[in-house]
Amino acid sequence: MKLNDPTSHETAMPADLRMTPQRRQVLDVLQESCDHPTAIEVFMRAKERIPGISLATVYNCLETLTEHALIRQVNIERASSRFCANLQEHVHFHCEGCGLVIDAPPMEVIEAKKLWRLPEGVTVTGLDVAIRGRCPECTKKTHA
Amino acid sequence: MKLNDPTSHETAMPADLRMTPQRRQVLDVLQESCDHPTAIEVFMRAKERIPGISLATVYNCLETLTEHALIRQVNIERASSRFCANLQEHVHFHCEGCGLVIDAPPMEVIEAKKLWRLPEGVTVTGLDVAIRGRCPECTKKTHA
DNA sequence: GTGAATGCAAAACCTTTGCAACTGG
DNA sequence: CCAGTTGCAAAGGTTTTGCATTCAC
Secondary structure, eight states: OOOSOTTSSOOOOOTTSOOOHHHHHHHHHHHHOOSOOBHHHHHHHHHHHSTTOOHHHHHHHHHHHHHTTSSEESSSOSSOOBEEOOOSSOEEEEETTTOOEEEEOBSSOOOHHHHBOOOTTOEEEEEEEEEEEEOHHHHHHHHO | OOOSOTTSTTOOOOTTSOOOHHHHHHHHHHHHOSSOOBHHHHHHHHHTTSTTOOHHHHHHHHHHHHHTTSSEEOSSOSSOOBEEOOOSSOEEEEETTTOOEEEEOBSSOOOHHHHBOOOTTOEEEEEEEEEEEEOHHHHHHHHO
16 A cells, blocks of 8 residues: 555555544545635535535544645635735735734845746736744744 | 825825725724734724724725725635645645636745845744736737 | 544624615715 | 715625534544
8 A cells, every 4th residue: 555655545644643534535635636625615525425524524624634734725814814005015924923914025026937837828917925934022932 | 285195194095086984094094004904803993983884884995995006905815715735835826817726836945034024033934925817828818 | 442523503703795875076 | 966885784605613423543
């Protein structure tokens, strides 16, 4: 049996993670999808394999799998959109410790096409960047 | 009277935007806030000034002000979080035409601290990037 | 056997919508 | 005056929660 083969749909579960059919299928669904499904979409696809699976379980699985780094949650916040009146070009630094949000201006013009490999022919109209980390205060606390 | 002074709380409304007390206060709240409030938070702060203001109006104002580029909406999607099992380092390209999401790997290691001006002492643990634009197909349609 | 995970239903949220009343230009 | 905006209430959709049942180890 293949273990830890990224192309396999039989990724080994970490030892500290109980392997249930629901978790297995949720992970499989995501490994077979390339369209970044929402929780609801994962639910519908998983339901084709485990008709009795519940939405709450899918949410549980997604959370657990994310915690164990088997999948990634694409949006930084599950929460609601935030707004700001700072119209200068800038990105956002989110402190994982205290939730602080700091505006960070670019050092130089950021050209997405030079930094990331994009398909030929795409048009880039904007860039939304969220930097995750710990603010100076929370960094100190971590070291303490 | 100061017009178009970004530090003023009396930013001139564009000629094509009807200036109502509600819009004025929602904009003022955002210009006085540096913590990127959510719609609900804007609502609560605006309520202190216009007790009768309704949440629906705040949503309306946020949408209108965003359309007129007087404020920015921080998260790309109002919609729900998406998930992916691609654990390779990559960012996401969202097509504004058809909604397609494409994974884009970095050309080289991205160092947030070199690209954006961050406060001294912060720890960076991750970078979430969403590139907005039009995929090759939708780019063609736009030119047609 | 037992602690953890599931399924279900209900609740909690956030956001949108429909519509009558109101108002800024 | 009147198109556009507001406030309210209700609906829509997503996510979370509580709890009895089931299950993986």
